[in-house]
Amino acid sequence: MQQLAVREPLIATPAGALPASVSALVGAAAVAPVATIETRPTNPSAAKPIATRPARAGWAARSLEWIGTAVVPPVLVVLALLLVWELACASPKSSLPAPTKIWAESQDLILNPFFVAGPQDLGLGWRVLTSLQRVAVGFGLAAVVGIGLGCLVGQSQWAMRGLDPIFQVLRTVPPLAWLPISLAAFRDANPSAIFVIFITAIWPVIINTAVGIRNIPQDYRNVAQVLRLNQLEFFWRIMVPAAAPYMFTGLRIGIGLSWLAIVAAEMLTGGVGIGFFIWDAWNSSKLSDIVVALVYIGLVGFVLDRLVAYVGKLATRGTAAA
Amino acid sequence: MIARLDHATHTTARMQVAGQPFLKLDRVDKTFARGSTSTNVLSDVNLTIERGEYVAVIGHSGCGKSTMLNLIAGLTPVTSGAVLLEGLEVNEPGPERAVVFQNHSLLPWLTCYENVKLAVDKVFSGLKSKAERHDWVLHNLDLVNMVHAKDRRPSEISGGMKQRIGIARALAMEPKVLLLDEPFGALDALTRAQLQDSVMDIHGRLRNTVIMITHDVDEAVLLSDRIVMMTNGPSATIGEVLDIRLPRPRKRLDLVEDKEYVHGRAAVLEFLYARHKAPQVEAAE
């Protein structure tokens, strides 16, 4: 979680550093979201392309350069790692399968993500989609409720005093610890898994939104006051756009945590998801299938992260350039 | 020169209808309390301003000028005393007392047009049609010569342009009083002179009531009908009020040699640097 957050500046923030009043809310525990928020704001003007249309030759040269710098190195490294792996696991007594063995055993899974050969014999694409459906519901709920609660906590001193200690305790509970209690409450695997997603993803959303709300400059509040904006207008016209970069930081951390939690939760709840597939494969000693599933999970998690980051970039284009 | 009396006879005559001054600060006191410590920033501030007057407020840094402006704006409550606008007590902010903040405070996610539009939509929601509001936004952008940049965001325009948009936004609310907190403070001398001319021109046309905080003696004398000079804090108050009886429209080049101008300038300088030196300067001597 921490790694995910610090890796790069997710979004430029309108206010660089956090004021002291915020640190109380964030506390020492909320390291990840804060680390993200405090990353240096990117310079919006620097990122803007100069308004000249590049010549065709220039375009070709630049796409070549992109392939050279962004595609070739990771491909080379992956090839090298595969080679090392192949050598390390080449002996027939090896406990883990080598790449060639995986290819031989799980070719159908790799080549065709969307086959249906029986109720429990599905392509990994279907399984991923099932998991994604759960994530969509759980994360969607977490986003809505989290932004709502974050606004409340950020806006009201009393709500913060009352709710913040509870949040700080609850957010440290590991996702899977919620599973038994939600199974007991919902008496069904699917809503339980969704609840686990929800409860995992909501904390960074709440905390980041609250920080964003607290960081709304007094000037904007003054403008709103002079214009006599009502609560609803203030929420939509000032609060949401001003805190949007922080909200998307929270959402991006949240979607990452959701994806982490769904796999673990599905291992325990069963069903069609990718998590249960891994568990099932382990029980039937299909290690090759597990490796393929891991690659799927990694790629999907990567795409989800980028997707939220991209939406955030679009949505905060104006805000980030304070 | 020292006159707290109402001088602008034509405006007073209009105001006498209700028998009360247009804007009045009546024994205003402001104390900020934080925990056990409290600072008395303003003490016994009395001031009356007539409709259409241009009043500059000058004083050393930290004496409480912004605080006074915020009290008039209603953004901070008075500790005791009252601010009365047309006889009614000011106790919350509102568009009839529009503020141009020192740091422009435009909303960065809105274009220049949208920033002004937000104010217009809010203030004239029931009074003007959609098309009329659109025209009103453009009209106000035109007043500050900013129509050409209407679709740009604040981050894409210069500091002086931002300040112009801030002024357009405030003017678009058709405020009874326009409050300017060091509106040109962060600008270079040339841009500043340009904007001063724009503001003088707009004030000449619209005859709105303006209260402007400034650090610049020339600016104060050039623009205003009266200059309010604040004593040093804590417990600052109005030390003197100086009438500037220069005819309008004023041209900055013609004024350089003007007797009244030179005299007014000297009087303010004398107040600020001889009788009410900045506290740290006084301590150093």
Ligand SMILES: Nc1ncnc2c1ncn2[C@@H]1O[C@H](COP(=O)(O)OP(=O)(O)OP(=O)(O)O)[C@@H](O)[C@H]1O
């Ligand atoms: N919210 C506040 N709480 C406590 N003290 C305050 C607050 N606002 C202002 N002050 C104090 O009131 C005094 C006057 O501040 P103010 O901002 O009005 O000065 P100013 O005359 O506008 O100065 P400048 O010319 O530098 O802008 C300062 O000493 C400041 O510390």
Ligand SMILES: [Mg+2]
């Ligand atoms: Mg000030």
